[in-house]
Each structure stands twice: as C-alpha cells, then as structure tokens.
Amino acid sequence: MGAVTYPNDKVLKFVDDSFVPVQIQVSNAALMNQFKVNWTPTIIVLDADGNEVHRVVGFLPPEEFIPTFMVAKGKWHFNTEVHPEAQGIFDGALRDYPDSAAAAEAVFFMGVSRYKQTHDPKPLREAYETLTARFPGSEWTKRAAPYRLIPE
Amino acid sequence: MARNISWLDDLAKAKDRARNTKKPVLLDFFNPQ
Numbered sequence: 097m098g099a100v101t102y103p104n105d106k107v108l109k110f111v112d113d114s115f116v117p118v119q120i121q122v123s124n125a126a127l128m129n130q131f132k133v134n135w136t137p138t139i140i141v142l143d144a145d146g147n148e149v150h151r152v153v154g155f156l157p158p159e160e161f162i163p164t165f166m167v168a169k170g171k172w173h174f175n176t177e178v179h180p181e182a183q184g185i186f187d188g189a190l191r192d193y194p195d196s197a198a199a200a201e202a203v204f205f206m207g208v209s210r211y212k213q214t215h216d217p218k219p220l221r222e223a224y225e226t227l228t229a230r231f232p233g234s235e236w237t238k239r240a241a242p243y244r245l246i247p248e
Numbered sequence: 249m250a251r252n253i254s255w256l257d258d259l260a261k262a263k264d265r266a267r268n269t270k271k272p273v274l275l276d277f278f279n280p281q
Contacts, residue, residue, distance in 0.1 A: 115274035118262035119255040122279045140275045144267035172272040
C-alpha cells in the first residue's frame with residue numbers, strides 16, 4: 097500500500113479530505129490484539145468512539161481503494177442515520193467507479209439507506225433488481241435475495 | 249517533492265481529531281519491513 101496506493105495523488109487527496117488517517121505498526125501488540133489483526137495490510141474505519149464501521153484485509157490498488165473507502169464512509173454516515181449524506185457518497189461511488197468491486201455493496205446500502213429514510217420498501221426491491229442485473233455473482237446480491245418478495 | 253498522507257501515529261489523538269472534525273478514522277495496520 098505504501099509503495100503503490102498511498103502515494104497516488106487521488107488517494108492522497110481522498111484520504112486527507114475524508115478521514116483522520118492513523119498508521120500503527122505491527123509491533124504495537126496491544127492494538128493488534130485489541131482489533132484482532134493478524135495480517136497486513138489491515139485497514140479499519142472507526143467512528144470517533146472507536147466502533148468499527150468497515151474492515152479490509154489485503155492490498156487494494158488505487159482504483160479499488162477509493163470506491164471501497166467511499167462505501168465505508170457512506171456506511172459511517174448510514175450508522176448515524178445521516179441518510180442524505182450516505183446516499184450521496186454511495187451514488188458517487190457508483191457514478192465514478194461503476195465497475196469496482198465495491199459497487200455492489202454501494203447498491204445494497206443505497207437501497208437500505210433509502211428504505212430507512214423513507215420507510216418505503218420499494219428501494220430494497222430496486223436494489224435487489226439492480227444487483228441481479230449488474231452483479232449476479234456478488235455476495236451482496238445473495239444478501240438482498242429476500243427483497244425480491246417485496247411487492248412492486 | 250511528493251506529498252504524503254498526513255498519518256497520525258496515535259489512535260487516541262486520531263479519535264479526538266475525528267470527533268472535532270466530524271470525520272471517521274482510517275486505521276492502517278502496516279508492517280514497515
């Protein structure tokens with residue numbers, strides 16, 4: 097990550113604009129144990145109270161790092177019920193990185209966020225239909241499968 | 249000269265800053281070797 101992804105200009109700007117970045121060496125056994133980390137790189141998004149929002153293990157190239165952590169930031173807003181901001185970030189990830197590995201998760205959480213904001217279940221079914229059409233092999237498509245039962 | 253991400257090295261400080269800036273923490277565990 098330090099050789100390829102973090103020096104990338106877009107990644108650098110994205111991280112500094114969107115997060116408070118902190119790097120901990122594997123020699124810090126206390127934090128490695130606290131967060132149950134046993135492989136690097138491991139990148140965890142936390143809220144200000146230390147609650148885990150999202151975790152990625154393994155290398156991500158710049159074109160996957162940005163949408164992956166856009167979705168993570170959207171989930172951070174989602175967890176505090178700030179749905180317009182969450183949906184704006186999910187939408188941005190889908191618009192700018194439609195073919196990334198994170199796109200299916202963005203579709204899933206966009207649907208759930210819209211449902212939680214409006215209490216209308218139709219966005220859940222729409223998310224399932226989009227996932228089935230665009231990402232038929234994704235785990236997020238499987239997780240959304242019950243939403244196919246929601247009436248149109 | 250290339251810029252670098254402004255990494256902190258203290259999680260407690262990062263959480264304080266996250267609270268003040270209303271941003272999430274990006275915690276990267278890395279092996280410098």
